[in-house]
Amino acid sequence: MKTKQLNRQILPLKDFIKRVIKYFLFSSLLIVLSLAIGTLGYHYYGEISRIDGFYNASLILTGMGPVNEMHTTAAKLFASFYALFSGIVFLSTVAVIFAPIAHRLLHILHIPDEE
Template identity: 50%
Template sequence: MFEHFRQPLISRRAYQHRLLGAGLLALCMIAFSLAMGMAGYHLLEGQPWLDAFLSASMILSGMGPVSAPQTDPGKLFAGSYALFSGFVALIGVGVMAAPVVHRFLHTFHVEEDGDDDVARAADGSH
């Protein structure tokens, strides 16, 4: 997915496409996680779809539960979904940050390689 450190830095347009792809991947992860949460709250707690959306989105965003689950399966689901949501948040941040961090580090390596080429040319050891 990312270019090797010996390859040149990709164009700004290609980098923007990479950022867009990372954003879409993160958005798909969040949408899938929200749908799972809604289904769980609807099926296990008997919440209407709108209430299930509210409950799932509050947990997924890290705001906490709207109301305490009433059934044992609902309690197990809510706890598991809260843990899962924490991982989704961390992974989403990683997916979004990966292209930025890679380009940042790659830029330093490209400059370093460029400096070595200049030094070798000046020494005549090219």
């Protein structure tokens, strides 16, 4: 009887998969917007092509590091703030993607109090 009671507290698999997909899509949107900001910023401030800006933004966002050297003060400031922003975005998206999985795991591992 306790097993049935515990199973009712856990979200059904179909709904859980929908939740994971929703969180993944939100994270993907956040990454795409961050890449767009980085691409345009590197293109405008760093005076490099859009593809090189995208390349720089992608590598910064994943923590690999910059490719092109920034020569102007504005470009260096943008690159610095974008690197800080990217670190926060990367950690946030990982947290958002794994949140429903961790939540479900905590529900599964929950041991109800004995009465």
